[in-house]
Amino acid sequence: xxxxxxxxxxxxxxxxxxxxxxxxxxxxxxxxxxxxxxxxxxxxxxxxxxxxxxxxxxxxxxxxxxxxxxxxxxxxxxxxxxxxxxxxxxxxxxxxxxxxxxxxxxxxxxxxxxxxxxxxxxxxxxxxxx
Numbered sequence: 001x002x003x004x005x006x007x008x009x010x011x012x013x014x015x016x017x018x019x020x021x022x023x024x025x026x027x028x029x030x031x032x033x034x035x036x037x038x039x040x041x042x043x044x045x046x047x048x049x050x051x052x053x054x055x056x057x058x059x060x061x062x063x064x065x066x067x068x069x070x071x072x073x074x075x076x077x078x079x080x081x082x083x084x085x086x087x088x089x090x091x092x093x094x095x096x097x098x099x100x101x102x103x104x105x106x107x108x109x110x111x112x113x114x115x116x117x118x119x120x121x122x123x124x125x126x127x128x129x130x
Contacts (some may be wrong), residue, residue, distance in 0.1 A: 011065060011068055011069045011072060014061075014065050014068070015065055018058060018061050018062055018065060021054065021057070021058050021061070022058055024054065025051060025054045025055060025058065028047060028050055028051045028054065029051060031047055032044065032047045032048060032051060035047060
């Protein structure tokens, strides 16, 4: 009997990590409450900025966690053969994207060579040009 793979524990682990980040946000809020915003305005603003940035990151992570959970739920019915085929197709696509990036670099380099050649030819025809 084949062991059924599940993605739920991974999503739960990610959720736990996000919850711990939220706890850190609460600790920062308590620290902010202890700072006098008039006497230590810069320090208060710095901690407040940290809280806002952390809240934004947590929100983004929760959205990604939901996407992962949804994708995992949609992939669970697939068998190993289908998942392996999907992995191979994604790997091939990634390789094509890398190759396209290399081609773009070659095209850019060729354009620079063509530009430099054009400048050199122009100077050879008119040595007084700079």
